Amino acid sequence: MKRTTINLDLDLLDEAAEALGTSRMTDxxxxxxxxxxxxxxxEALTEMKLPxxxxxxxxxxxRPRNFDHLPD
Structure with a gap:
């Protein structure tokens, strides 16, 4: 990893943190x-002629599936 300094819109960062469920800036x-x-x-997959x-x-x-209902 590389350590750097960037300028961030703090309101946007807060909104992103809420949407992503994160609490630290780096996360x-x-x-x-x-x-x-x-x-x-x-998006690249959807452009592979699969309309x-x-x-x-x-x-x-x-998404994970539940196969508990199937017989052994």
């Missing part, structure tokens, strides 16, 4: 960068 910035990268990767595949559908497909 908020890291979570926001991670979310931006995740979103870009999901019915939406971000929402991809997120639904990635």
């Amino acid at each position: 908020t910035v890291h979570a926001a960068m991670g979310e931006a990268v995740r979103r870009r990767k999901l 019915d595949l939406t971000l929402e559908l991809l997120e639904e497909m990635r």
